[in-house]
Amino acid sequence: MTMEAIGVFDSGIGGLTVVKELVNLMPHENIIYFGDTARVPYGTKSADTILRYSIENSIFLLKHKVKCIIVACNTASAYALTHLQHVFKVPVIGVISPGATAALQASHNKKIAVIGTKATMQSNAYQQELLRQNPEAEISTYACPLFVPLVEEGLFHHDATLLLIREYLNPILNSSIDTLLLGCTHYPLLEDQIKKVVGPHITLVNSAKACAQSVLKTLEREKLCKTATQPGISRFFVSDDPSKFESMATHFFGEALSHIDIATP
Amino acid sequence: MTMEAIGVFDSGIGGLTVVKELVNLMPHENIIYFGDTARVPYGTKSADTILRYSIENSIFLLKHKVKCIIVACNTASAYALTHLQHVFKVPVIGVISPGATAALQASHNKKIAVIGTKATMQSNAYQQELLRQNPEAEISTYACPLFVPLVEEGLFHHDATLLLIREYLNPILNSSIDTLLLGCTHYPLLEDQIKKVVGPHITLVNSAKACAQSVLKTLEREKLCKTATQPGISRFFVSDDPSKFESMATHFFGEALSHIDIATP
Numbered sequence: 001m002t003m004e005a006i007g008v009f010d011s012g013i014g015g016l017t018v019v020k021e022l023v024n025l026m027p028h029e030n031i032i033y034f035g036d037t038a039r040v041p042y043g044t045k046s047a048d049t050i051l052r053y054s055i056e057n058s059i060f061l062l063k064h065k066v067k068c069i070i071v072a073c074n075t076a077s078a079y080a081l082t083h084l085q086h087v088f089k090v091p092v093i094g095v096i097s098p099g100a101t102a103a104l105q106a107s108h109n110k111k112i113a114v115i116g117t118k119a120t121m122q123s124n125a126y127q128q129e130l131l132r133q134n135p136e137a138e139i140s141t142y143a144c145p146l147f148v149p150l151v152e153e154g155l156f157h158h159d160a161t162l163l164l165i166r167e168y169l170n171p172i173l174n175s176s177i178d179t180l181l182l183g184c185t186h187y188p189l190l191e192d193q194i195k196k197v198v199g200p201h202i203t204l205v206n207s208a209k210a211c212a213q214s215v216l217k218t219l220e221r222e223k224l225c226k227t228a229t230q231p232g233i234s235r236f237f238v239s240d241d242p243s244k245f246e247s248m249a250t251h252f253f254g255e256a257l258s259h260i261d262i263a264t265p
Numbered sequence: 266m267t268m269e270a271i272g273v274f275d276s277g278i279g280g281l282t283v284v285k286e287l288v289n290l291m292p293h294e295n296i297i298y299f300g301d302t303a304r305v306p307y308g309t310k311s312a313d314t315i316l317r318y319s320i321e322n323s324i325f326l327l328k329h330k331v332k333c334i335i336v337a338c339n340t341a342s343a344y345a346l347t348h349l350q351h352v353f354k355v356p357v358i359g360v361i362s363p364g365a366t367a368a369l370q371a372s373h374n375k376k377i378a379v380i381g382t383k384a385t386m387q388s389n390a391y392q393q394e395l396l397r398q399n400p401e402a403e404i405s406t407y408a409c410p411l412f413v414p415l416v417e418e419g420l421f422h423h424d425a426t427l428l429l430i431r432e433y434l435n436p437i438l439n440s441s442i443d444t445l446l447l448g449c450t451h452y453p454l455l456e457d458q459i460k461k462v463v464g465p466h467i468t469l470v471n472s473a474k475a476c477a478q479s480v481l482k483t484l485e486r487e488k489l490c491k492t493a494t495q496p497g498i499s500r501f502f503v504s505d506d507p508s509k510f511e512s513m514a515t516h517f518f519g520e521a522l523s524h525i526d527i528a529t530p
Binding site: 038044046145146149150152153155158159160161163164167 | 303305311410411414415417418420423424425426428429432505
């Protein structure tokens with residue numbers, strides 16, 4: 001077994017919330033992360049282009065001998081996952097299916113709302129996956145286009161952020177859903193504020209956490225877990241100047257990143 | 266004289282604020298607008314790529330026999346204008362130099378603040394142009410990254426928008442500037458709210474309006490003004506699905522656009 005690292009790619013920085021959960025759950029695993037910061041955002045691009053970028057990012061990770069590929073980007077998960085799973089030998093895991101499973105497990109009445117970027121919500125990927133897993137479920141989806149820029153500006157606790165959460169989630173407050181699925185890797189950084197708005201009767205499900213649990217299960221099933229017990233090493237690559245990525249990483253990852261390299265996939 | 270239209274390009278929809286001012290000032294002129302909605306935003310791209318896109322957009326306009334090219338995009342003005350002026354025979358006019366001139370004319374104490382996107386502010390183009398025109402001027406610049414997404418979400422009068430304007434412009438309120446230059450084509454849509462925050466003692470200067478005046482002067486000087494007096498016709502092209510552009514156009518242009526075509530530059 002020479003392939004010792006978990007490979008993760010994202011269109012930018014959001015996938016670090018997935019890496020954080022992977023490290024929490026499997027502290028001994030090595031991780032190679034690629035953030036495509038030169039081509040972010042994917043959400044405004046065509047399906048063909050998103051697929052091409054996802055293939056290039058996967059090949060970059062495979063050159064680093066990863067034992068699995070985590071598509072830690074909702075847009076890429078929505079548009080490219082099936083193709084990547086079809087093409088590559090290693091397991092390829094996205095964020096949508098694990099998020100859907102976790103939401104259905106958390107929900108008692110199977111009335112679930114999903115929030116995400118405009119592109120992810122327009123893809124209908126969450127709705128389709130939730131209904132595939134449970135055709136009886138009642139799904140509503142809401143695009144919240146300002147959440148990503150608010151997070152990227154670091155305004156987690158600003159009054160304006162709370163007002164905008166109220167604005168976007170107002171329809172949810174008047175509905176009978178019991179579970180809210182955070183369908184964007186940036187949204188866990190607004191979790192506390194979102195909880196304040198929706199109150200204690202709605203359970204928040206974090207796709208990043210669900211994805212990490214799915215990765216652990218897959219590695220166990222495929223007998224790919226690392227056997228050595230020394231702490232894992234994480235390496236980070238980005239496709240554009242790392243300075244912005246580095247300065248924001250602490251918010252997403254929970255601690256500063258030690259070393260970020262620039263790389264072209 | 267077969268070249269009868271004024272050509273305008275922008276990375277997306279913001280340039281419509283310039284078209285609005287052109288139509289106000291020169292209602293008899295024809296206009297060809299190209300919004301590069303498939304490749305928006307330019308601000309996150311490298312200087313080489315911004316230049317390449319700007320050349321392609323200009324050539325698209327020239328195929329429609331425009332008599333001048335207006336670079337109604339601050340990022341493209343900052344990174345590509347000089348090259349376009351060097352390469353093309355027709356006059357090429359950006360938004361930065363006219364904006365700087367108008368701000369210096371409006372200011373009594375020559376203490377001027379400029380606001381814009383992160384990319385435009387990082388290019389230092391406004392600062393350099395203002396100091397080139399008046400080396401004694403005192404210039405401060407502030408990036409306001411959330412203003413574009415707020416405008417694109419149509420939240421012009423939302424309380425959150427007012428809070429975020431206060432957040433970004435707080436340093437201006439405690440300074441001695443007398444003029445605030447809106448260095449982004451989206452910002453005129455927040456003009457009323459910005460005025461509320463900065464108060465009556467600070468003059469707001471709109472780059473779009475200044476650009477239109479510069480175009481009129483250039484056409485007069487070059488004897489390129491349209492001689493026929495029937496109302497001008499405006500045609501709009503975008504590089505991606507026009508539906509989003511169409512639905513937002515009313516805010517930027519002041520009225521609905523009658524016909525939008527899709528085109529690849």
